[in-house]
Amino acid sequence: NAGVTQTPKFQVLKTGQSMTLQCAQDMNHEYMSWYRQDPGMGLRLIHYSVGAGITDQGEVPNGYNVSRSTTEDFPLRLLSAAPSQTSVYFCASGRQGGYGYTFGSGTRLTVV
Amino acid sequence: GENVEQHPSTLSVQEGDSAVIKCTYSDSASNYFPWYKQELGKGPQLIIDIRSNVGEKKDQRIAVTLNKTAKHFSLHITETQPEDSAVYFCAASRGNNDMRFGAGTRLTVKP
Numbered sequence: 638n639a640g641v642t643q644t645p646k647f648q649v650l651k652t653g654q655s656m657t658l659q660c661a662q663d664m665n666h667e668y669m670s671w672y673r674q675d676p677g678m679g680l681r682l683i684h685y686s687v688g689a690g691i692t693d694q695g696e697v698p699n700g701y702n703v704s705r706s707t708t709e710d711f712p713l714r715l716l717s718a719a720p721s722q723t724s725v726y727f728c729a730s731g732r733q734g735g736y737g738y739t740f741g742s743g744t745r746l747t748v749v
Numbered sequence: 750g751e752n753v754e755q756h757p758s759t760l761s762v763q764e765g766d767s768a769v770i771k772c773t774y775s776d777s778a779s780n781y782f783p784w785y786k787q788e789l790g791k792g793p794q795l796i797i798d799i800r801s802n803v804g805e806k807k808d809q810r811i812a813v814t815l816n817k818t819a820k821h822f823s824l825h826i827t828e829t830q831p832e833d834s835a836v837y838f839c840a841a842s843r844g845n846n847d848m849r850f851g852a853g854t855r856l857t858v859k860p
Contacts, residue, residue, distance in 0.1 A: 670848065677758075679755075680850040695750075735780065735842065740792030
């Protein structure tokens, strides 16, 4: 039981490049979310999903795309990276009904 | 969407003292209030949670209280230890849907 697995752990991108942050969970959780964490701003919700084929926007969705084709996977795509997207990204999953989230270990992204 | 405010942003206590962190939320429909602890270089970990039909919950040295009327909830840590030093986040949501977090409290426990 690996929990929530995020790859890569570290990434440096040039402005304008695109990339996909991977997230996979093996707990059969319905809910999955992506957060970004910036100093002094806590965790801000980017996108979330309540099940396969269903996604919705959070607080800061601009510049990011998501899809949920399977229960296990919830990739986050940066379409054209900008320095403002430099952050630590966390993926989380949880059961329906309110049982808290299990977080991955994060991806530290730097855009230069 | 939900808006969660958390105070204080930093808190320093002596080992053995108590620590209290307070949060307010805006959406009266929120019914689930978890607390997370984040250690350096790691993802947040759930430490305790409370649902809207409960006023207080305890787990050893930690407790959470909820006041639905005032829309605020608090984390209480008693007999603090150096290993309690971390960043603590409160959150609020409807079930697990669209969970929003406070800005965090950096707790330092001095030996």
